[in-house]
Amino acid sequence: MYRKRDFARVALVALVIVTSVPAVALVDSRVRWWVWGVVLPAVVFLFWRLWRIAFVEDQEGVANPDEVLRRSDFERFPRDIETIGHAVRDRRFRSGRFANGYKKDEVDRFFDNVSKYLDGEGVGIAVSEIRGKEFTWAVRSSGYDQTEVMDLQRRVARDLGRILGNPTDRR
Incomplete structure (x- = not known):
């Protein structure tokens, strides 16, 4: 099964192929003026949106190499690294x-991934991802204390x- 990004890349190629043939017909003078005002912007928007999905958005799992342990x-x-891993x-x-408080399973899953990363087993996690991670609030259930999670x-x-x-992390 294709992921969203793979599907967007296939759809982008299909859009380019499908629109290249009728594009020749648009140059013909018999085409109504509204076709240029409706169809062309729609095709351009669709192309732009698929490009964003395929190559720009959803970069989860792709960490900045300067912020990942080598x-x-x-x-x-x-x-x-072992001291951080123990913590x-x-x-x-x-x-x-x-x-x-934050949802326990979400916090545990995140810190388990960080632990695997620090043991050299998991996928690289950038410092900015760790710092910027936002957890979901636990509603009508017990959750981990917000300040303790954020401190760690x-x-x-x-x-x-x-x-x-990183000079910004010297505090």
């Missing part, structure tokens, strides 16, 4: 019923930024 970083800073694996958040999130992003040498 193999050499794992060799140069093993103790620092992520040994996380304990307070949870309360009907309090301001900031700490991991800050420590990884230090390892990568």
Whole structure:
């Protein structure tokens, strides 16, 4: 089954092929004036939208290489990365019923992925993704304490930024 991006690429190629043949007919003087005003903008918009879906949007899983640990970083800073990994694996958040908190399964899934990444197994996660991750509020169920989750999130992003040498993460 095609993902959204793959489908958009196929649809984009099909749109170019399908519209190239009738485009010759548009040059013909017998075509009404409204065709230029209705059909052409619709085709251009469709082309633009498919291009955005296929190549620009939904870049999840594609991290900025400058914000991801490289193999050499794992060799140069093993103790620092291990310390961050322990903090992520040994996380304990307070949870309360009907309090301001994040969905437990979503937070656990995210930090499990970060833990795998720090162990060298998972997909690379950029520091900006860790820092900018927003979780869903737990409604009518118990959730993890918001401030504790955000503190760990900031700490991991800050420590990884230090390892990568990002000047904005030196605090």
